[in-house]
Amino acid sequence: MEIYVLDSSAILSGKPIDLDGRIVIPESVEREVMKEDPKLFDFIQGKDVSMEHPSKESLLLVKEAAEKLGEGRRLSRVDKEVLAVALDNLERGDVCIITDDYSIQNVASFLGLKFKGLSEKGISERFVWRFRCKGCKKVFKRFFPSCPICGSELKPIVKRKTKVRS
Numbered sequence: 657m658e659i660y661v662l663d664s665s666a667i668l669s670g671k672p673i674d675l676d677g678r679i680v681i682p683e684s685v686e687r688e689v690m691k692e693d694p695k696l697f698d699f700i701q702g703k704d705v706s707m708e709h710p711s712k713e714s715l716l717l718v719k720e721a722a723e724k725l726g727e728g729r730r731l732s733r734v735d736k737e738v739l740a741v742a743l744d745n746l747e748r749g750d751v752c753i754i755t756d757d758y759s760i761q762n763v764a765s766f767l768g769l770k771f772k773g774l775s776e777k778g779i780s781e782r783f784v785w786r787f788r789c790k791g792c793k794k795v796f797k798r799f800f801p802s803c804p805i806c807g808s809e810l811k812p813i814v815k816r817k818t819k820v821r822s
């Protein structure tokens with residue numbers, strides 16, 4: 657099942673959002689949008705929608721990933737919750753974040769999360785990250801706070817750059 661996690665910028669843009677799948681909205685995003693204009697939520701009528709609060713574990717992982725990338729200060733609390741809610745949903749299906757925010761996109765790719773932008777030009781170059789353990793040398797496709805096998809520190813490596821059109 658396709659699961660879409662929406663960030664505030666996507667909804668506040670007022671652009672048409674037509675998604676076929678389950679829609680997940682972090683509670684903090686819901687609050688931000690409701691403050692602005694409740695009508696912006698019209699697009700969720702008749703859809704499979706849930707409002708969710710992120711787990712502490714996922715939030716912590718997002719914070720660590722953002723620090724490693726130097727995006728810590730560019731991400732708001734709400735942005736971090738968007739990423740954390742996406743991580744929480746990974747075991748339920750195919751997760752994709754809908755966001756035009758470059759920092760969210762950057763951290764998403766670091767965490768192995770898919771994303772799509774609503775505007776024509778999203779992130780133009782995307783790094784594909786891999787993480788090599790400094791201890792056992794095993795390479796992982798996503799970021800962990802420490803190696804799941806031996807517990808050593810993971811070193812981010814850029815596998816390749818890809819041009820992405822969104």
Ligand SMILES: [Zn+2]
Nearest residue numbers: 789792803806
């Ligand atoms: Zn290791």
